[in-house]
Structure formats: structure tokens, C-alpha cells
Amino acid sequence: MRLALVTTPPSVRSGIGDYTRHLLPYLARKVEIDVYVAPKYAGEALDADYGGGTARSIDELDPRRYDRILYQVGNESNHAFMAAAMKRLGGTVCLHDWVLFDMALAAWPALGRGGAKGTALALREGGPAQCSRYLRNFLDRRRQKRARVEEPDHAALRGELLAGWHAPEPNGRWTCDFGSFRIPVERSVRVDEVVVDFHAAAGRTLTLWQGSGRAAGFTTRPDHGDDAFEVTPDPARDLVFVLRVEPVEVTPEQRAHGDTRRLGAFVKSIRYRVGERWTDLDLSLPQAHPFVPVTLSRDRFDLPLNGTIVRHADAFIVHSEYVGDHIRRERGAQAPVGRVWHGSERRWDERDRRDVRAGLGLEDEWLDAFLLVSFGGVQPHKRIDKLLDALVVARRSAPNLRLALVGKVAGDFFDAADEVRRRHLEDAVRLTGFVSEEDGWEWLRAGDLSVNLRGPTSGGTSGGIFQSFGLGRAVIASDAAEQAELPDPCTVKVPLGASEVESLARTLVDLATDRERRTRLEQNVRRFVEDECHWQRTADAYLEHLESFPPHRSR
Incomplete structure (x- = not known):
């Protein structure tokens, strides 16, 4: 068989890119493969995992030269x-996710802008139900853009940055219609001066308030948008200040860049x-009352926007019946759909976990702890809040529990470090930030158990779970959607719902105190990798399905 593989090149690192890099050598043992990429990557050298040679532009793909075309989407x-x-x-x-929200917004940027063209695209890619959701989101965005942001009770909030702040930037931070802060000193300490340096668009009036008392005011001019408030605080009032800006409206410059935030003062x-x-106050700190603007991403899990891919593919390979069933509902029961396990490699070894932890530079109290490891992007839909809540409860019975969140923190307005701080878990949770895949494997080797929850879900089978299997580690997962299909002998599943935190905490304590159960789980994991999901078996299953599927219609 001669196969055209449409994917991203090695320079584009991602979860699906890693998947393709691991699968390809095993496919290449039995078929001849040429790799096709986006035109801007054409000519890029392919490493040994990709079979060497150079990547070819998708524009050059002649379908008559190949028996099959395979996309990793x-x-x-x-x-x-x-x-x-x-x-x-x-x-x-090979459809890795049912929700293709990010792909769709990159393919059709008008989706992100809204309006008639965006709505027409939402209808085409998502159908009437998704179009309705898209329109509601657009109207919510427009209402928020035009209405002044409601202020909370600033004095009741804790911390230094209180409310009204957009995400921090390298040289400062935007407010919305207001931005509030507290000077962090004891009440007995006299603060002699407070200085706020700012920039605002011409014609805006800025006022600085201490409690209900106005401390300063300023109206910007076309030639003078940069200034500073220099005030002497009233010692009779709390040191809580609110910077208010009027009027606030989206500028033409913002619209030109697709930015619809309400920006008051920088x-x-x-x-x-x-x-x-x-x-100096640290303007990068998380705020006590986050300002969360409505964005299209708010509804991302309800906007699969996958119509072009699902309608025009000739056949599908999936990693779960969850995604397969969605395809059949769209295309009919006779749609060619083949299910294969996400692959895994035998990477376990017999090193003492204590030695691995020492090699990672962990402190003494972590060396003998019961260590949970979550490998992959640290994102809200992985139910990090529920995991941390469960850890708080579980540590009352098993204080030696520790958690490593291994991966880049991602997600709009999600501050994982603040989630940890608010639960007073700084000594029990390690946030590594981005690590290489190889370093991620070391963390999994160091751990006693892997944890990878989901909800809501894009339908994507977690590469982090199968990486954990490859390191010989059992997994705690959510008993929902695609994760419900993970093999029971290797996986401990926790139901979503009102009892999730309680159930998860109980599971953590039970596993931390039951070495025999953990040993059985790890033995089952190794058998599962050997017998069912090793990359060679996954590649063989690919070829069986490709041979049984109809060829591409353009052949």
C-alpha cells in the first residue's frame, strides 16, 4: 500500500504531533508513506521518526499516486x-477530537468576528443548534461590550489586586471600566503616598477613589494620554482604591485587531x-474577583464546528465509540468507522521511585510521599478544581499525599497557582510548567498513580493517559464520555456530579493505603500495553481498517 499522510511536521509540537511521531515508524514497516503538510512547511526536513526525507506541500498531493490518503485531524x-x-x-x-473549535476558527477567521458571515459559517459547520448557540454567544458579547461592567464590593475582597483587571501584560495591565487594589500594610502603618502610572485613550476621564472619597481625577487629551495620580491616602479610610474610567468603548484600533475587550486604562x-x-504592587498577581469577558471560547465544548471534516471524509478511524457514535449520528449507521486504541510504548523500568524523585530534585518530604502525577496541559476542563478539592479532603486521612501537575498551564482566565494557593496546598502540589516529553516520562516514573480527569470534553482520548500506561502507571479517570471506555483493570473511574469530590477523595485514600491493589493495577496495565495498545498493534489495526475502507473519492 502506498499512503499519503497529511499531518503537521516535526517542528510543530503538539499532542497529536507526538502521536503521529510515535505511530509512523510502525506504519512505515508495512507501507510506503509520503508526508504532506501545510504549504508553509513544505521542504522541511523530516526526522527519523517520520522516515527521513522532506515534507511535501498539500498542494502537490496527486491522489492518483496513492492507495489511501490518511489525515491526522x-x-x-x-x-x-x-x-x-x-x-x-x-x-x-483519524479524528482525534469530536470538537474542532480551534481548528475551525483558524480555518475560517470570520467565525471569531461574528456578524452575518460568521453566523453563516456556524450554520454550515455546526447546523441549526450550534448556530443558535453561536448567535446567543455573539449577543452576549455585544451586550457586555456595550454595558458598563458591574462592580463588586471591593472592600470585602481579599488580596492586593481586587477586581476589574484584564490579563497581565509585560509592561502593565489593562483595567475594564474600573480596577481596584489594596495597599498591603497593617492598619497601624501610615502610608504617605500612592502613585498610579497609567495610559488611557483621549477623551477619557479617570478618577481614583479611596472608599467613597474621591482622591484624584484627570481627563486625557489627544496629545496627553500618559499621566500619574499621586495621592496622599486618607488615614481614616481603608487602603482600598478604585480607578474608574469613563467613557469606555471599543476603539477602531481594537476592532481592526479583533479585540472587543472593554479597555479602560493601561x-x-x-x-x-x-x-x-x-x-511596587505586583500587577501580575491574580485578582480576587476575576473579570471574565464573554468570548466565543466560553461555548467551545458546545460548538464542535466539524461539518466540513465529518461530511467530506470518506472513512474514519477513531479511538472511542463515543466519537464513533457521534459520526454515525451525522453520517448514518453505514458510515465506515474503525476503532483502534490510542497507542502506547513499553517505557517502564524497575528503578526505585525514590531514586527517580531524587533525580528530579524533589525535596526529602516528597521522596517517600504518595505521589499523584497529572501529565499534559493543565486546563480547567481537566477538572483541576475538583482534583484539588479532593486532595484537601484526602490529606486529612492521608497527609503524605502529593500532586504534580506536569505541563503548561493553559486556558483563558485560569490561574492554577492561585487555585493551589487558595486551598493552602503550596507544600503538597508542584506545578512544573511546560516540560519535554522525556521529562514528563520521568515524572510518571516517579509517581505512584496517574490522574487525568475530563469534563466537559472535546471527545479526545488523552495521550497523557496512554503515556501513563506506557510507563506502567494505572490511571484515575472520569467515568464519562470517552474515558468511560478505558479498560477497567487498568483504570479507576470516578463519576461526575455532586459526589465527585467525595468519591475522588475516598479513591485517593484507598489507593494510597492499599499497595496490593496498586500492584495489581500496574500488572494489568503492562498486560494491556503488551496485548492490546502497543504502537505495533495500533499500526496493524490502522492497516486492517485502511484496507477494508473505500479508497479516497479523488483517486
Whole structure:
């Protein structure tokens, strides 16, 4: 068989890219493969995992030269080029996610802008129900854009940055219609001066308030948008300040860049003086009452926007019946759909976990702890909040529990470090940030158990779970959607719902105190990898399905 593989090149690192890199050598043992990529990556050298040679432009793919065309498609913006190729060429899709929200927004940018064109695209890619959701989101965005943001009770909030702040930027931070902060000193300490450096668009009036008392005011001019408030705080009032801006509206420059945020003032710095000593507030701190603007991403899990891929593919390979059933509902029961396990490699070893932890530089109290490891992007839909809540409860009975969140923190307005701080878990949780795949494997080797929850879900089978299996580690997962199909002998499943935290905490304590059960789970994991999901078995299953599927319609 001669196979055209449509994917991303090695330089584009992602979960699906890693998947393709692991699968390809095993496929290449039995078929001849040429790799096709987006035109901008054409000519890029392919490493040994890709079979060497160079990547070819999708525009050069001649369907008559191949027995099959195979696409690796998932919810990644770098897959946007595959939509047009699918319409033109057809072929078999390995559909990694049912929700293709990010891919769709990259393929058709008008979706992100809204309006008539965006609505028409939402109808085409998602059908009437998704179009209705899209329109509700658009109207919510427009209402928020036009209405002044409601203020909370600033004095009741804790911390330094209180409310009204957009995400931090390298040189400061935007407020919305207001931004509030507290000077963090004891009530007995006299603060002599507070200075707020800012920039605002021409014609805006800025006022700085301390409690109900106005401390300063300023109206910007076309030639003078940068200034500073220098105020002496009223010692009779709490040191809570609110910077208010009027009017606030989306500027033409913002619209030109697709930015519809309500931007009041850009605060460059906030400083205060006690005696002769000046101190800066840290503008990168999380705020106590987050301002969460409505974005299209709010409804991402309800907007699969996958119509072009699902309608125009000739056949499908999936990793779960959850995704397969969705395809059949759209295409009919006779749609060619083949299910294969996400692959895994035998990477376990017999090193003492204590030694592995020491090699990672973990402190002494972590060396003998019961260590949970979550490998992959740290995102809200992985139910990090529920996991942390359960850890708090479980540590009352098993105080030696520790958790490593291994991966880049991602997600709009999600601050994992603050989630940890608010639960006073700083000593029990490690946030590594982005690590290489190889370093991620070391963390899994160091752990006693892997945890990878989901909800809501894009339908994507977790590569982190199968990486855990490859390191010989059992997994705690959610008993829902695609995760419900994970093999029971290797996986401990926790139901979603009102009892989730209680159930998860009980599971953590039970596993932390039952070495024999953990040993059985790990033995089952190794058998599952050997017998069912090793990459060679996954590649063989691919070929069986490709041979049974119809060829691409453009052949």
C-alpha cells in the first residue's frame, strides 16, 4: 500500500504531533508513506521518526499516486489547512477530537468576528443548534461590550489586586471600566503616598477613589494620554482604591485587531511610600474577583464546528465509540468507522521511585510521599478544581499525599497557582510548567498513580493517559464520555456530579493505603500495553481498517 499522510511536521509540537511521531515508524514497516503538510512547511526536513526525507506541500498531493490518503485531524489550529484538502481530495480521517473549535476558527477567521458571515459559517459547520448557540454567544458579547461592567464590593475582597483587571501584560495591565487594589500594610502603618502610572485613550476621564472619597481625577487629551495620580491616602479610610474610567468603548484600533475587550486604562505601575521606602504592587498577581469577558471560547465544548471534516471524509478511524457514535449520528449507521486504541510504548523500568524523585530534585518530604502525577496541559476542563478539592479532603486521612501537575498551564482566565494557593496546598502540589516529553516520562516514573480527569470534553482520548500506561502507571479517570471506555483493570473511574469530590477523595485514600491493589493495577496495565495498545498493534489495526475502507473519492 502506498499512503499519503497529511499531518503537521516535526517542528510543530503538539499532542497529536507526538502521536503521529510515535505511530509512523510502525506504519512505515508495512507501507510506503509520503508526508504532506501545510504549504508553509513544505521542504522541511523530516526526522527519523517520520522516515527521513522532506515534507511535501498539500498542494502537490496527486491522489492518483496513492492507495489511501490518511489525515491526522484534531482540535488544533495548525490543522486548519486540512479542511480545504478534505473537500478537494477526500480520504480517511483519524479524528482525534469530536470538537474542532480551534481548528475551525483558524480555518475560517470570520467565525471569531461574528456578524452575518460568521453566523453563516456556524450554520454550515455546526447546523441549526450550534448556530443558535453561536448567535446567543455573539449577543452576549455585544451586550457586555456595550454595558458598563458591574462592580463588586471591593472592600470585602481579599488580596492586593481586587477586581476589574484584564490579563497581565509585560509592561502593565489593562483595567475594564474600573480596577481596584489594596495597599498591603497593617492598619497601624501610615502610608504617605500612592502613585498610579497609567495610559488611557483621549477623551477619557479617570478618577481614583479611596472608599467613597474621591482622591484624584484627570481627563486625557489627544496629545496627553500618559499621566500619574499621586495621592496622599486618607488615614481614616481603608487602603482600598478604585480607578474608574469613563467613557469606555471599543476603539477602531481594537476592532481592526479583533479585540472587543472593554479597555479602560493601561496601568503601568502602582507604587506606595512608607516613610522613605517605596514598594511596587505586583500587577501580575491574580485578582480576587476575576473579570471574565464573554468570548466565543466560553461555548467551545458546545460548538464542535466539524461539518466540513465529518461530511467530506470518506472513512474514519477513531479511538472511542463515543466519537464513533457521534459520526454515525451525522453520517448514518453505514458510515465506515474503525476503532483502534490510542497507542502506547513499553517505557517502564524497575528503578526505585525514590531514586527517580531524587533525580528530579524533589525535596526529602516528597521522596517517600504518595505521589499523584497529572501529565499534559493543565486546563480547567481537566477538572483541576475538583482534583484539588479532593486532595484537601484526602490529606486529612492521608497527609503524605502529593500532586504534580506536569505541563503548561493553559486556558483563558485560569490561574492554577492561585487555585493551589487558595486551598493552602503550596507544600503538597508542584506545578512544573511546560516540560519535554522525556521529562514528563520521568515524572510518571516517579509517581505512584496517574490522574487525568475530563469534563466537559472535546471527545479526545488523552495521550497523557496512554503515556501513563506506557510507563506502567494505572490511571484515575472520569467515568464519562470517552474515558468511560478505558479498560477497567487498568483504570479507576470516578463519576461526575455532586459526589465527585467525595468519591475522588475516598479513591485517593484507598489507593494510597492499599499497595496490593496498586500492584495489581500496574500488572494489568503492562498486560494491556503488551496485548492490546502497543504502537505495533495500533499500526496493524490502522492497516486492517485502511484496507477494508473505500479508497479516497479523488483517486
